[in-house]
Amino acid sequence: MDMSVTSYQKFNKGELTQLLDIAREAIRGHLSTGVIKTPQLDLYHKKLLAPSACFVTLEVNGQLQGCLGSTVAYSPLVLEVHNKARASAYEDRRFMPLTEDQLDDLTIEISVLSEPQIVDIESEEALIEFLSSHKVGVILSNGNKQALFLPQVWKQLPKPQQFVRQLKQKAGWNAAYWSPNITVKTFTVSRLKGKYNTIKGKYF
Known part of the structure; x- marks a missing residue:
């Protein structure tokens, strides 16, 4: 990927x-x-x-x-x-x-x-692993739902699992939600x- x-x-x-x-x-x-x-x-x-x-x-x-x-x-x-x-x-x-x-x-x-770039992520676990070493801005989108965190948010949410969970909730999904149709984009x-x-x- x-x-x-x-x-x-x-x-x-x-x-x-x-x-x-x-x-x-x-x-x-x-x-x-x-x-x-x-x-x-x-x-x-x-x-x-x-x-x-x-x-x-x-x-x-x-x-x-x-x-x-x-x-x-x-x-x-x-x-x-x-x-x-x-x-x-x-x-x-x-x-x-x-x-x-x-x-x-x-x-x-x-x-x-x-410019946000699409990252080929196969699962939430893969996203968390990626973010553990890349403290970038992230956009999650699927259908009519989308949420964005600027890189500065890492100061408040330093753990990748917490970062992803809060971002999903911001988009209107529950904390456990994941779909293969979610698009992940990163930016600086x-x-x-x-x-x-x-x-x-x-x-x-």
């Missing part, structure tokens, strides 16, 4: 810092004026204008406040980041919309995804995290 690991998408800290600034401006603009002002595309390098999938994760005092994204990009990366940042702050239905008094404790993390991310008020990020 093909167990190749997805290679990292190459974005350096300077490029990711620009994306972090875009996310901050999207959030600040919505709060301060309510006017949706999209990034001026001619200010950015062509690499940041290519369509790329991303997720934007928001935390307040270390607690998740919003996380939205996509595995498929249909617009330039700078616009994807802008739109996902605004959506994570104000449209994630799991949370109340972000408020101004939360900004001092807000952190933003940008994750730019590599370039990511940068920083406080909203300073955006001095930690590069991964």
Whole structure:
């Protein structure tokens, strides 16, 4: 079976810092004026204008406040980041919309995804064995159900069995479910995290 690991998408800290600034401006603009002002595309390098999938994760005092994204990009990366940042702050239905008094404790993390690659997995046991040595992002899908965990989730769920179990439950399956029709895709991310008020990020 093909167990190749997805290679990292190459974005350096300077490029990711620009994306972090875009996310901050999207959030600040919505709060301060309510006017949706999209990034001026001619200010950015062509690499940041290519369509790329991303997720934007928001935390307040270390607690998740919003996380939205996509595995498929249909617009330039700078616009994807802008739109996902605004959506994570104000449209994630799991949370109340972000408020101004939360900004001092807000952190933003940008994750730019590599293109997900199908991994030929014959069983749940084979997936667990693979993940024991490859701490990558994973997408499970079957029919109309799908769930994704970013690589960062390994910090909260370090054991492969637990990681897979929680991912299945996120998709709407029970913990014991497995089917030969499940499609497994893996991906990696370039990511940068920083406080909203300073955006001095930690590069991964």
